[in-house]
Every structure is written in structure tokens, then in C-alpha cells.
Amino acid sequence: MKDYTIIYKGYEEICEKTLAFYFDTKDSGFTFEAGQYAFFTILFAKFDDEKGNTRPLSVASSPLIKDKITLAARNNSSVFVKNLSELPPGTEVFVSKPAGGHLLSGDSSLPAVFISGGTGITPVRSIIETSVISGSGQRIYLFYSNKTQSQTAFLEDFRNWSRISDNFIFIPVIEDKKNLNWDSEYGYINETMLKKYLKELHNYRFCLTGPENMVASVKKILSENKVASQNIRTESYS
Secondary structure, eight states: OOOEEEEEEEEEEEETTEEEEEEEOTTSOOOOOTTOEEEEEETTOSSOOTTOSEEEEEBOSOTTSTTEEEEEEEOSSOHHHHHHHTSOTTOEEEEOOOBOOOOOOSOTTSOEEEEEEGGGGHHHHHHHHHHHHHTOOOOEEEEEEESSGGGOTTHHHHHHHHHHOTTEEEEEEESOTTOTTOOSEESOOOHHHHHHHHSSGGGSEEEEEEEHHHHHHHHHHHHHTTOOGGGEEEEEEO
16 A cells, blocks of 8 residues: 655644645655545554554545645544654655545436535545536535534635535535524534425435434435435445
């Protein structure tokens, strides 16, 4: 899994509990498609655990942005995230050939709907940024759920892309009903909310990424509304 060598540039906190990590890929030979992931290896890790010093991570940035990539991860108890955050800028990191990425399946003539929660947004961001940069005519909806506004990673990126692209519709959702300044949806993504924006659900194809309970709940709604199984793609985590 050490196919390419890239250079670590640093990190920043992009929202509460989430870090973005930046890498220089110039002259590395590393290329990828929007929505793909790869295995990243820290050669001289400062901290150790039973999982080792390699982790699979989705690329959050677009392949149309040359010579650099962005990753995002929760700032939690992960030893790997701690190791990344303590790397000196300029450190070499190994990365594997990319994999995955086929987040949408089914009828390509139908508009695409992404329903994401938490860090499940990472590969979706790559796809949407690519679509906006390229001026794709594909109509894309994004329902993005988080507990609070302050925990919503890349919020301003998505808001900006929805302003400049007629084909990208962004619906951010938070559970925090105490935030009276929030100008979008509250609560959980449910059938009423989906139909407010999409009407007949079977006229779309869906990709669900995020926590298991969210993915299972929305998949049930879609199935009950006669969305064809081949038009539903899911990726969940516990």
C-alpha cells in the first residue's frame, strides 16, 4: 500500500471536532477520481496502537485541483489522527492506489441526491466540488445532517457552491433547535423533509453516507416510496 509518496503540509480545525489535513502531491504520480479513498501510511508514527500506522481515508477535495489533496477526520481519540496532527510539515507520507468511488449507481438520467451525516460528507464533497468546477449539467441535491451548526464541516463551501451553481441544491440540517439563527432545516432527515424538496422520490437516485442509524432510516423511507434498489447506494459507519 506504499505506491506513492506525498508531502504533508499541515492541518487546521475546520469546525468543532473536525480537522482538515493538507498534502502536496506534485510529481508524486498520485491521481484519483472524485469520491475515491486510499490507504495512508505514516512511516515514523509517534504513537502506536493495535491498528498500526495505516488507515483508509476518503479524499475530500476535487481531482481537478492539481498537486494537492485534502483529507478530513474527526478529532477524536484516534491514534492515527493524533499522529497526523503532530507530523512536522514537509514529512513524507505513503499513499496507496485509490479505490472505490462509485457512490452513485442506477439510472444516470435521474438527478442525484446525496444524504450525508457527519464525516460521511468527505467523499461527497469531492464529487460536488468536481461537478461545480467542471460546470456539469448534472442536477445534484445534498441533504447534510449534523448535531449542530458548529459541527457542520465545509458548510460555507457548500453554501457558496449552491449560490454559484444552478444545478446544486444544498439542504443543511441540524438537530440543535436552540439555534434560532439557523436558516435551514432542523431535526432529522425524514420523509416529509425529503418530499418538501424532491416530491416524487422514485424520480431520483440516491447515495446515503454516514451513521448506520441515519442510513438505515432513510433507506427504509426510500424503499417504502418505491425507489428502485439499483438507485440506492449506501455507505455507513458505526
